[in-house]
Amino acid sequence: MKSILLLAFLVFNVSYAQQLNDWENPALVSQGKENPHATAMIFTNAADVKNDDYCRSPFYESLNGTWKFVYTDKYANRPINFFEIALDDSKWNDLPVPSNWELKGFGIPIYTNIIYPFPKNPPFIGDNNPVGTYRKQFTVPDTWTGKDILLHFGSITGCAFVYVN
Numbered sequence: 380m381k382s383i384l385l386l387a388f389l390v391f392n393v394s395y396a397q398q399l400n401d402w403e404n405p406a407l408v409s410q411g412k413e414n415p416h417a418t419a420m421i422f423t424n425a426a427d428v429k430n431d432d433y434c435r436s437p438f439y440e441s442l443n444g445t446w447k448f449v450y451t452d453k454y455a456n457r458p459i460n461f462f463e464i465a466l467d468d469s470k471w472n473d474l475p476v477p478s479n480w481e482l483k484g485f486g487i488p489i490y491t492n493i494i495y496p497f498p499k500n501p502p503f504i505g506d507n508n509p510v511g512t513y514r515k516q517f518t519v520p521d522t523w524t525g526k527d528i529l530l531h532f533g534s535i536t537g538c539a540f541v542y543v544n
Contacts, residue, residue, distance in 0.1 A: 402454075402538035403502045413529060437522065447514040448474035450485040457510040462542035468514050477533060480511045 401407055420436050422428045427435040434441065447468040451457050460466055474483060481488040486509045489496045497505050519528065530541065 399502065400454075401540070403504060405502055437520075438526075440517070440520070442515055442517060443476055444515075445473045446476045447471040448480065448485075449512050450480060450509065451512075452486065452509050453506055454508050454510045455506065458512055461512045461514060462544070464544060466514075471514070474513070476513070476515075485509075485511065 420433050421438045422436050433439040449458060449461075449468075449471045458466075472485075474480065479488075480486060497508065530543070532539070
């Protein structure tokens with residue numbers, strides 16, 4: 380009897396997960412993400428370690444600055460091909476990173492501790508969910524060849540998909 384219930388439970392979970400959008404699928408939380416750990420940086424000399432300025436490390440590159448950005452108030456209208464190298468993003472907006480797109484004129488800032496901004500039907504969020512799509516070109520230093528490279532985001536609210544070619 381236990382194996383029959385287990386099988387039924389597994390079949391239910393698989394079919395349930397297939398009905399979700401990726402951003403509504405709790406099984407995908409933190410996929411490809413490093414486990415939490417203390418922050419550390421490698422420096423090449425003791426003086427830079429004492430200053431604790433990551434920019435002085437040859438193993439650090441900040442991606443802060445101007446990114447290409449496009450906003451849509453419904454996820455169905457987001458650019459699906461945003462990761463394609465040949466995509467023309469010249470008509471996209473310029474947005475400083477880090478920043479908050481709602482405070483830069485895109486969408487409506489939401490602050491609430493009482494009323495949810497979407498219907499309470501977890502894990503579903505509904506169709507009216509805004510999406511911000513960002514693009515940034517950068518070059519990885521040749522000296523990093525063969526090394527592990529971590530992309531760090533200080534804060535992301537909601538769901539994020541990251542593509543690096």
